[in-house]
Each structure stands twice: as structure tokens, then as C-alpha cells.
Amino acid sequence: xxxxxxxxxxxxxxxxxxxxxxxxxxxxxxxxxxxxxxxxxxxxxxxxxxxxxxxxxxxxxxxxxxxxxxxxxxxxxxxxxxxxxxxxxxxxxxxxxxxxxxxxxxxxxxxxxxxxxxxxxxxxxxxxxxxxxxxxxxxxxxxxxxxxxxxxxxxxxxxxxxxxxxxxxxxxxxxxxxxxxxxxxxxxxxxxxxxxxxxxxxxxxxxxxxxxxxxxxxxxxxxxxxxxxxxxxxxxxxxxxxxxxxx
Amino acid sequence: xxxxxxxxxxxxxxxxxxxxxxxxxxxxxxxxxxxxxxxxxxxxxxxxxxxxxxxxxxxxxxxxxxxxxxxxxxxxxxxxxxxxxxxxxxxxxxxxxxxxxxxxxxxxxxxxxxxxxxxxxxxxxxxxxxxxxxxxxxxxxxxxxxxxxxxxxxxxxxxxxxxxxxxxxxxxxxxxxxxxxxxxxxxxxxxxxxxxxxxxxxxxxxxxxxxxxxxxxxxxxx
Numbered sequence: 213x214x215x216x217x218x219x220x221x222x223x224x225x226x227x228x229x230x231x232x233x234x235x236x237x238x239x240x241x242x243x244x245x246x247x248x249x250x251x252x253x254x255x256x257x258x259x260x261x262x263x264x265x266x267x268x269x270x271x272x273x274x275x276x277x278x279x280x281x282x283x284x285x286x287x288x289x290x291x292x293x294x295x296x297x298x299x300x301x302x303x304x305x306x307x308x309x310x311x312x313x314x315x316x317x318x319x320x321x322x323x324x325x326x327x328x329x330x331x332x333x334x335x336x337x338x339x340x341x342x343x344x345x346x347x348x349x350x351x352x353x354x355x356x357x358x359x360x361x362x363x364x365x366x367x368x369x370x371x372x373x374x375x376x377x378x379x380x381x382x383x384x385x386x387x388x389x390x391x392x393x394x395x396x397x398x399x400x401x402x403x404x405x406x407x408x409x410x411x412x413x414x415x416x417x418x419x420x421x422x423x424x425x426x427x428x429x430x431x432x433x434x435x436x437x438x439x440x441x442x443x444x445x446x447x448x449x450x451x452x453x454x455x456x457x458x459x
Numbered sequence: 460x461x462x463x464x465x466x467x468x469x470x471x472x473x474x475x476x477x478x479x480x481x482x483x484x485x486x487x488x489x490x491x492x493x494x495x496x497x498x499x500x501x502x503x504x505x506x507x508x509x510x511x512x513x514x515x516x517x518x519x520x521x522x523x524x525x526x527x528x529x530x531x532x533x534x535x536x537x538x539x540x541x542x543x544x545x546x547x548x549x550x551x552x553x554x555x556x557x558x559x560x561x562x563x564x565x566x567x568x569x570x571x572x573x574x575x576x577x578x579x580x581x582x583x584x585x586x587x588x589x590x591x592x593x594x595x596x597x598x599x600x601x602x603x604x605x606x607x608x609x610x611x612x613x614x615x616x617x618x619x620x621x622x623x624x625x626x627x628x629x630x631x632x633x634x635x636x637x638x639x640x641x642x643x644x645x646x647x648x649x650x651x652x653x654x655x656x657x658x659x660x661x662x663x664x665x666x667x668x669x670x671x672x673x674x675x676x677x678x679x680x681x
Binding site for chain 1: 493494496497534535537544545546547548549550551552555563565566567568569570571572573575576577579580581592593594596599600603634635636637638644645647648650651655656659660663664667
């Protein structure tokens with residue numbers, strides 16, 4: 213199909229504009245829309261298009277024009293035949309081999325029935341055309357109801373984000389780089405509780421002999437015991453010495 | 460707004476004497492519901508929302524139809540797609556389109572109307588069914604009509620291989636054609652005169668007879 217060629221060729225058809233139900237504007241624009249598949253070829257009445265061209269450039273006008281008229285006519289015929297070819301291909305029933313065979317085997321009675329049904333459908337389409345035209349001017353009252361003032365407005369975007377958060381599975385963190393567990397909070401909690409039997413205990417004294425990991429776990433165990441009420445903590449000033457007491 | 464429950468449900472067609480003051484209040488309630496509804500409101504939905512007896516709701520709708528008469532109002536009450544809907548009077552359409560700065564959509568093509576006619580009268584139909592009824596491939600037109608929400612896939616034809624989707628008309632189709640339901644269109648059989656059908660049948664017989672004659676002649680010549 214040589215529509216692109218027709219579009220590229222000189223600008224002989226640049227002045228030709230069309231007024232169709234589905235499109236209004238330069239003919240070249242119509243070709244571009246069809247090529248970009250933004251307009252269905254089915255929707256373009258080719259017969260009407262040819263009639264428009266013929267009425268735009270009458271034989272009388274053509275005789276007075278320069279040889280450009282010939283180029284323009286050639287371009288139009290070229291593009292119009294391409295459109296006919298495209299429409300023909302698109303309208304190919306393509307119902308499959310089974311249906312083709314069925315069509316070939318149609319008896320005259322079945323063919324009659326099919327044509328009569330089509331005739332009725334065509335008449336139905338005419339009724340619909342009228343009904344659509346009669347009702348085109350109605351605009352309904354409430355297109356989209358806005359929320360009442362002060363009501364929480366939930367946009368679709370926010371709703372999607374919230375749903376994603378709610379249904380998202382938490383990803384297990386990577387732990388391969390961590391070493392084996394050598395000390396537990398339970399162990400150090402037991403140590404703290406036994407040490408407290410001798411009276412108040414300085415946190416510094418508790419962790420003096422411990423490495424950084426055990427010190428951290430000891431602090432976590434202290435906080436845990438304090439929250440459960442098994443000991444009380446006193447610290448006279450921020451960052452000052454921390455003392456553990458029996459409750 | 461009111462506390463009357465529908466305790467007096469009457470048979471269809473039966474009328475009921477209403478208190479003089481009841482009608483404006485019922486009409487006002489229903490008018491408000493129509494105003495906030497973007498889709499047609501059915502009678503059962505109105506009965507449920509207003510909690511009024513059916514005769515009172517019907518009388519109120521009649522009152523609203525008088526109030527929103529196309530002869531005297533820019534707003535009209537449409538009885539469409541199985542419900543009631545307030546809409547602008549078509550006489551005001553040009554001004555509304557200028558105000559909204561939007562052109563009226565281009566009318567559908569003849570082919571699109573044919574596809575809709577197929578589905579309306581012969582449907583629900585598969586895409587292949589539509590193409591078979593028209594004798595040409597109609598898939599692209601069907602796609603466009605689904606995009607416009609005039610057709611929708613409403614089920615599957617389980618009797619055919621692959622269970623292809625069945626197409627049917629939509630509520631938007633009924634709104635666009637001003638119809639209550641399928642029965643609101645002329646019967647398919649009434650659309651073509653019997654004389655015209657006879658002429659079509661006669662023409663087919665002549666053509667098929669001529670072909671048969673040619674076939675027999677070719678056979679004889681051989």
C-alpha cells in the first residue's frame with residue numbers, strides 16, 4: 213500500500229480539504245491519521261471522499277489550471293486506490309476455512325435467509341442512526357459527584373499505594389554476613405538478676421570484662437528486665453553512671 | 460426528611476389518595492436523589508432510598524415530569540435505561556457545548572450502526588457471529604464500540620471452540636439511544652416489508668437459477 217509514498221510525494225494535494233463525519237481538515241492529515249491507525253479505515257466513506265474531490269476540482273477548473281492539476285489528480289488516484297485496497301483487505305471476512313467451506317455449501321434457501329436477515333439488520337441500523345441523532349443533545353445531571361467539604365478525599369493513587377503496602381510481603385533481610393550467636397539476652401538477664409542479689413549494681417562494673425557485643429546485649433537485657441519490673445534504673449544525669457537496683 | 464414507611468404497597472395500576480402536602484415533599488426528595496445520581500435511578504432504588512410507598516413515588520415522578528417538561532425547562536426528566544435521569548434539554552445543547560468548550564462527538568459510521576444493530580437484534584453474539592451476519596470482518600468496529608462503552612463482553616459461548624466472548628449492548632447504549640431496554644426498539648420482523656423480502660428472494664432465485672443453467676451448459680459442452 214503506497215499511502216506513505218502518496219504522502220511523501222510533492223504537495224500537490226496540500227490544498228485539498230475534506231469534510232466528513234469522522235474527520236474535517238486537510239486530506240493529507242486524513243492520510244496521516246489512517247497511517248498512524250488513529251482513524252479506522254472502516255470509518256472513512258471512500259465514495260464520499262471521491263465525490264468531494266470531484267466537486268472540489270471540476271473539469272472546467274482543471275482545463276484552466278497548470279500541469280500541476282495532472283500531478284494532483286495522479287496523487288489523488290494513487291492514494292485513493294491505496295485506501296480502497298486497505299479497506300478491502302481489512303474487510304476480508306477472514307472467518308476461517310471452516311466458515312468458507314460452509315459458505316460454499318450454502319443452499320439458495322440458506323443464502324436467501326442470510327440476505328434477508330442482513331436486510332433487516334441494515335434497517336435496524338437506520339433506526340439506530342435516527343435514535344442516536346435524536347438523543348445526542350442530552351447531557352446528564354451528575355457527571356461525577358464531588359466529596360462533601362471536609363470529607364476525607366482518597367485518590368485512586370493513594371488507595372493503590374496503601375493496598376500495595378498492606379499486601380506486600382516483608383522481604384527477609386540478608387543475614388549471611390552475621391556471625392554465629394554466641395550470647396543471648398536470656399543468659400545475661402540471668403547474670404544480672406543473680407548479681408543484683410548482692411545489692412545495687414553499677415552497669416560499668418557489670419560490663420567491665422565484656423567485649424562490645426556482650427556489652428550491647430547486657431544493655432538490652434537490662435532494659436528488658438527494667439520494662440518487666442524486675443529491676444529499676446537510676447542515672448543522675450544524662451550519660452552519667454547507670455545503676456541497677458532491685459525493685 | 461420523612462418517616463413514612465411503605466406500608467401501603469398497592470397493585471400495579473392501582474391509585475391511592477394522597478395527603479395534599481405529601482406530594483411536594485416526596486417530589487423534592489426524589490428530585491434531590493436524581494440530582495446527585497450520575498446514572499439512571501430505577502424505581503426499586505427510589506423506593507429503597509425514600510422509604511415511601513410506590514404510588515406516592517410514582518405520583519412524585521409524574522409531578523417532576525410536569526415540572527421538567529421540555530417545553531418549559533432547561534432540565535428534563537428522562538425515562539431511560541430502566542430508570543430516571545435528569546438531563547439537559549437538547550434545545551440547550553449548542554450553548555452547553557460552547558460553555559464546556561467541547562464538540563459533540565462525531566456520529567458513528569454506518570458500519571458501526573450495523574454492528575450495533577446485529578448485537579441488539581441477534582445478540583448476544585460473538586465477534587465471528589457479527590462478522591458472519593454482516594458478511595465482512597467487523598472486529599475493528601467492535602473494538603471501537605467497546606472503547607466507546609456501547610458494547611461489552613458479557614459472557615462466553617461455551618458451545619464453540621475456545622469459548623469466544625459474547626458481546627451485548629450496554630447501559631450507555633440505552634442512554635445514547637434513549638431506550639428503556641431491548642423491547643423499546645421496533646421488532647426486527649417489522650423493519651422490512653414482506654414485498655421487499657419477496658423481491659430479494661426472487662432476485663436470488665433468478666441469480667442461482669442462471670448459475671445453475673450455466674453450470675449445466677458447461678457440463679453439456681464438455
